Amino acid sequence: MEIKKSAKVGQAIERLMKSEELNGSQLAMDLNVSRQHGSHMKTGRRNMPQDIAQESIRTYDNPEYITDIMFEFSSGYTPPVFRGKNLERHRLAIEQMTICEMEEAIRTMRAVCLVKPPQQLDKTERENVGNLIDEILDARTFIDNLLIQLQSEYKISIKKRIAACIPRWKARGWLG
Structure with a gap:
């Protein structure tokens, strides 16, 4: 990127x-x-x-x-803020959409097999992986938009919460 x-x-x-x-x-x-x-x-x-x-x-x-x-x-690599006319920008609406998109991503993840080496995939399998990526991106973008709404309404800083999580993530070996 x-x-x-x-x-x-x-x-x-x-x-x-x-x-x-x-x-x-x-x-x-x-x-x-x-x-x-x-x-x-x-x-x-x-x-x-x-x-x-x-x-x-x-x-x-x-x-x-x-x-x-x-x-x-980032030229669009990171998720945008959703401001479209077909989305209610209320925490409960965004929460519900986040749940729906996460569930759809999980269903798609369960249906797509990632065990096969990428170079061995046929056209349909590659399309399925592409669909999985799309579903994960939908979920990720709604998660980020829900975090934005939660900070805005509850005045709990995402930056400060991430800073507080870093020691735990390091302790778990998730960060180097």
């Missing part, structure tokens, strides 16, 4: 400023840029450089903003 050197993030900045109740001067000060530079990034006249994106992620513990920034800078 390649991380872009810069990206258009105007809508993300606009949403961040609204949710954090920031004005242009405060944003510029937080990111150590001129007010004009901040304004140009917000309006899309200027891309956000990678170093400013990193600083903004350190500065703002706003999961929706961080997810937007990660999605843009």
